[in-house]
Amino acid sequence: MGDWLVSAYDQNVSNDGDSLATSVEREALGLLRSLFGLPESFEGAFVSGATAANLVSLATARQWVMERLGHDVSEEGLWGLPRPVVLGGAPHASVLKALSILGMGRRSVEAVPCLPDRPVMDPKALESRLAALGGAPAIVLASAGEVNTGDFDDLEALGQLCRRYGAWLHVDGAFGIFAACSPAHEQLLRGLAHADSVAADGHKWLNVPYDSGIVFTRHLALQERVFRAVAAYLGQGPDLLHRTPENSRRFRALPAWMTLMAYGRDGHRALVERGCALARDLGEGLAASPHYAVLAPVKLNIVCFALRSGDAARRDRLLQALQADGRVHFTPTQYAGRPGLRAAFSNWRTDAADLPLILAALEAAASAPPAG
Template sequence: MALALGIRGQSSKSGGMTITAPRQSTAQEHLDRVHTNPTTMARNREHIALITEAARRSGSYIANAAHRSIAAPAEAVAALDTFRRPLQEEPIDARTVLAELDAFGSPATTVQNQGRYFGYVNGGLDPAAHAAAILAGTWDQNVGAHIMTPVATTLDEVAGEWVIDALGLPSTAHASFNAGATIANLTGIITARDALYAKQGWDVGQGGLAGAPALRIIVGDEIHASALKALRLAGLGTGNLERIPTDANGSIIADAFPTDTDDATLVLLQAGNVNTGHSDPFTSIIPGVRERGGWVHVDGAFGLWAAASPTHRHLVAGVELADSWATDAHKWLNAPYDSGILIVRDPATVVRSMSTDAAYLNTGEATPPFQRGIQMSQRARGVETWAMLASHGKTGLADLIDRSIGHARHFADALAEAGATILAPVVLNQVLVSFRGDATTEAVIAAVQADGTLWAGATQWHGQRAMRLSVSDAATTRDDVNASVAAIVRLWRELT
């Protein structure tokens, strides 16, 4: 009688019994069992079913979004209390979770990708970039190093090179993707800080900032809040900033800019004032600062993209002379949130500031992505920008910029014809509007936001309350602008 203990193994006799010694399974046999594992197969089937259902629901959302209020209706916002419950003890089927998310979440969104959302500088959603984001989300890649993800790091690199080329920046520069222009500004300012201190013989990485010599920091009166936040986070503070006066459109007055800067000077300029779209006079400022050893960083979250348009690049002439630039892909490029870009003229400077080391991080790569930014782990943001640029090309990108500016000018002309006051000449995609006094302007903005035909925000400009219209969605058409103007004028008339 034989007792089989294995699969076709060696046989031997012991005490009259034949024992078959177990044979080690081959690697292929192990893999075969992996591939046919019932739990794995069931999980994959469920995963495929879920993402297919999510795609169906996403398509339904897009089909219906254009017909609903741009702002979330009050009843939909109230229904969000459905989500405010204690975490239950037992699991809930994932399909039920997805259905609940769609049923109560989708109606409570702000519709910012159907052409009539003009708040802040929120971009819409480019179809190619969106589709790429879905695929990249399924890939689930960590763009920390090439060894982790050859495809995502390659697309990250190529997209960065394309951005630099499209913007006409130095070909030796390097672009790194991050979570947004605030992070890009922070990374650029830290890089500038360390480079300037290195010239003073101070190693911030070793000595920190305590006891470090002071840097001279020069900004315009209209510096954006994200740049101020970045200065605080970089440990430089905002209490000793040297503020240069700006003109009626928010641009630094070149004649007021100091000519005694040195190699301990950091200058922050901006491409595209957040209210007016006007830029600082780069050609008049940057050469002298850099010749005297200083560093110029440009906050160009949206305005930097004017450089991609042959028709409008003169508005940011000289911006390519700076040392570093911060911009967004999720604004004018309409890449999905969140996606910012830092570009540095000398890649070695950002590596000096952002590099770190550990035995397990030694990938053999010269400068993996985690050595060029704040985050060590990050999603594949560059994939989305690559898809947007690949589908548009240079002419398509320029057309997007030109078209948005054209819509902004049409907005201004139509509202001015109706009797509103345009507070600054429209040069990019920003329109500032007053409706004959602060109280009326506030009332019109509130009525517009409640009406739902469009969405526009409020701002303060040179002592006046203003409606701020930012044409940043690629989906906006002339019909969207006309419908929005008609709604604004109708609501204004009803108030007066």
């Protein structure tokens, strides 16, 4: 209903004082900051999704790096300037896309070795690389909820290293940041307050319609140097349009605000914990199956698994059979050198009654004779 009202209202959320919309956005950001356990020093904005949130974060990080090197990239551009040092373990494709758009390039990411059998950075390997820079600025890309396994970088260890060596810590928390809602999982985010920028996504666990990302930063002045739009008709106030790539902005904060007010902290804790319980139970059911193997421990709400035998072609036939069956939907992935499948629980309508149906559909698809 909130999203319908946004379309009917059709208010441009750019300048403070034009309407109540900017006040609602600021309040929604404050509620989310509290929900995620971020300090009040973090300022935010709504953007179109986690990809845009990563873009805004890394544009701000780029400005920081270049100012450290004596350049104002927002005014001078990148031409002739040194390439920023970017370090990461297993960054999401949207982070690489943002680096491409920003002119830093996907290949700018230097791979930091990961811990054994986990897609997360080895803090000792990161410390070695940061120490070798001799004080030169760097951007460190961390994950709060890796896309295949739901695993988390050690944000406390990485944050301490970034503070010690003067690096920028960006945390991609598209869905994993909602672990903060659950006392059983909030420790996964220990150290989040060390971040310089954070990306989150409302259309995942917040369950609002698409076009709802959130970006937070401890360096609002830097962010506004990148995204400010100066024109007489735009005014000169501390307006939200100076925080994001868009001048004209949809009132995307309203559905999020209504959801937060309707369900509150307890409602979102229940939603997160139910999704995590379903993922854990699905992992146990698959481990007992003669047809499937779980490829990684279930950390949060994602189950990464594969057929016990067969190649990518067989996996793809299985996915086609599941799609034709119509009861459940999975996505393909590649993990630990194997063609796999990925299940992610976040929809508020999915509950324990769906689990037998999911397992039955998987067993039926795996047991069916090959087509043709």
